Amino acid sequence: MYIDNSEPSENVVALPIHTSALHCLPDKKHRLETKIKRRSLNPRWNETFYFEGFPILKLQSRVLHLHVFDYDRFSRDDSIGEVFLPLCQVDFASKQSFWKALKPPTEDKCGELLSSLCYHPSNSVLTLTLIKARNLKAKDINGKSDPYVKVWLQFGDKRVEKRKTPIFNCTLNPVFNESFSFNVPWEKIRECSLDVMVMDFDNIGRNELIGRILLAGKNGTGASETKHWQDMISKPRQNIVQWHRLKPE
Numbered sequence: 001m002y003i004d005n006s007e008p009s010e011n012v013v014a015l016p017i018h019t020s021a022l023h024c025l026p027d028k029k030h031r032l033e034t035k036i037k038r039r040s041l042n043p044r045w046n047e048t049f050y051f052e053g054f055p056i057l058k059l060q061s062r063v064l065h066l067h068v069f070d071y072d073r074f075s076r077d078d079s080i081g082e083v084f085l086p087l088c089q090v091d092f093a094s095k096q097s098f099w100k101a102l103k104p105p106t107e108d109k110c111g112e113l114l115s116s117l118c119y120h121p122s123n124s125v126l127t128l129t130l131i132k133a134r135n136l137k138a139k140d141i142n143g144k145s146d147p148y149v150k151v152w153l154q155f156g157d158k159r160v161e162k163r164k165t166p167i168f169n170c171t172l173n174p175v176f177n178e179s180f181s182f183n184v185p186w187e188k189i190r191e192c193s194l195d196v197m198v199m200d201f202d203n204i205g206r207n208e209l210i211g212r213i214l215l216a217g218k219n220g221t222g223a224s225e226t227k228h229w230q231d232m233i234s235k236p237r238q239n240i241v242q243w244h245r246l247k248p249e
Contacts, residue, residue: 021067024051024087036071059087063141068102110211110246111136111172113149113198116239117215117232119189126153126184128194128215129239130165130176136246137172137210139200144170145210146201153182154193167201189233190217198246211246221247 021033037043054062064085069077081102090096116129130149139145146169153161161182168174184192193216200208213221217233220226228242 021069022049022065024054024062024064038071056092059090059092061141062087066100109135109137110248111198112243112245113196113211113213114241114243115196115215115228116241117228118239119184119232119236121186121236124183124185126182126189126192127179128182128196129179130196131241132173132175132177133198133246134173136174136198139202139208139210140170142170144172146170147172147174147210148199148201149176149178150197150199151180152195152197153184154195155188155191159195192216193220193229209249211248213244213246 021031032049034045034047037045064087065082066085067082068080070080071077081104083100083102085098085100111133112135113133114131116127116131118127118129119125120127128151130151133147136145136147146167148165148167150162150164152159163180165176165178168176193214195212195214197212198210200210202208213225215225215229217226217229220229222245224242224244228240228244231240231242232238
């Protein structure tokens with residue numbers, strides 16, 4: 001990686017960066033990408049990227065996130081590795097070159113969610129209780145996240161009803177203790193599902209997904225989610241509590 005500041009204007013930093021995608025954290029909106037280098041394990045990009053509106057003092061609190069991907073025309077690009085470079089470690093008065101070891105992507109380590117399901121056939125009420133989460137993935141520069149949970153009741157692929165919890169600031173282990181009730185007739189309880197998304201709130205950019213699970217009797221996001229739903233049906237009027245590992249998407 002090569003950072004060039006030889007001809008800076010007051011609020012412009014030139015960053016020719018040998019990577020595939022980059023952000024200047026905590027700004028999550030502006031993602032820059034290099035050109036694709038095909039059939040190579042030793043690519044050379046030699047591209048220049050500009051981040052405007054960053055005086056030197058402001059840069060001290062920013063972190064450069066570089067993420068290398070393997071391009072796939074027909075599906076999602078695969079992550080090869082990533083690097084986080086705190087700009088407070090960079091001397092912008094001189095040209096500097098850095099070799100940084102790529103670290104394995106952490107997208108699969110999203111954290112866990114403790115939830116409870118209960119169904120009352122007599123009044124057709126399905127209740128989801130979001131109890132707490134632990135070890136959530138950090139999304140902010142301070143090593144924390146501002147989590148909240150968004151829930152959709154679905155019938156097949158059709159979203160019917162949405163609920164969400166309050167936002168919990170600066171924590172990776174929020175305690176929600178929020179219950180949501182939905183009216184679902186007994187004959188449709190096996191057809192519906194709950195799409196549960198743990199989100200990171202952002203005042204500046206777009207809210208980001210931390211991780212999600214799909215609670216369903218079939219086609220859930222895993223065996224744990226399917227078992228939870230089936231236990232709820234087989235034990236009506238009981239609160240079935242279970243931990244679930246969040247998925248990146």
